[in-house]
Amino acid sequence: MLKFEVMTDKARIDFDAVYRFLNEQSEWSEGIPRDLFDRAMRNALCFAGHLEGEQIAFARVITDYATFANLVDVFVVPEYRGNGYATRLLEAVFAHPDLQGLRRFTLATRDKHALYVKFGFHAPLMPETLMERYFPDMYKAT
Template identity: 60%
Template sequence: MISTTNDSSFQVSTDRTRLDVPMIYRFLSENSTWAVGISRTTVERSIENSLCFGGYLDGRQVAFARVVTDYATFANLADVFVVPEYRGRGYAKQLIRVVMEHPSLQGIRRFTLFTSDSHSLYARFGFAPPQQPDSVMERYSPNIYLS
């Protein structure tokens, strides 16, 4: 699937063969706030087991997002980023719009994500704090990639 966004030079694709895995790994392991220290093997396994979206300008990947899903009832949006030199141009909004409009992700009952600083971006797409926070539990190991 390739989708041209509002900015016709920015394209989003789910074609795994186009993903710049070394760039994705470098960003996540060195520059993200959520996966510093993650191994290349873990990044590759996460890509293999997710619906991935690459954002491209002139054939160069500048953005990424992935969705972990059963394609029926549950989806979790993860690892969303735009490389720093391309931020502030609306590419994150365009990327998320394409993710949310993907045909395989329609009719999902629970679509989740975790963010520490981009609440307003995701609120534009219908994300909100849990309606029943007392029903949410997690097992979280924030420093697992550093051990």
């Protein structure tokens, strides 16, 4: 069996690879400026999934470490999808000691609902209480 390891040590995470994926292959961060990306990574709890030493997966959590967290930027590189690596990455995220006892954990996803349901996520119980400010074209050149 191939060794899959999840790490949070930022010195061992290939942020250049994460940036390339988010900037070039994701719908949600396409065109993100590098300086903005770097600031986002500095201010988040980051998780990298390595298969036999190669980084193939990533997720980050934005949190106050007390009551709330938001899961973002979850991906497995395309050639490794369908092998359970996203599940194993998320198991590590939700087992992290700094993320225990939070009252609310949120995320936004277009198409991976079945994956997140396995971890207790569901549609908001009171959607009328949720609001957002959303700027979908933020990273597009003007």
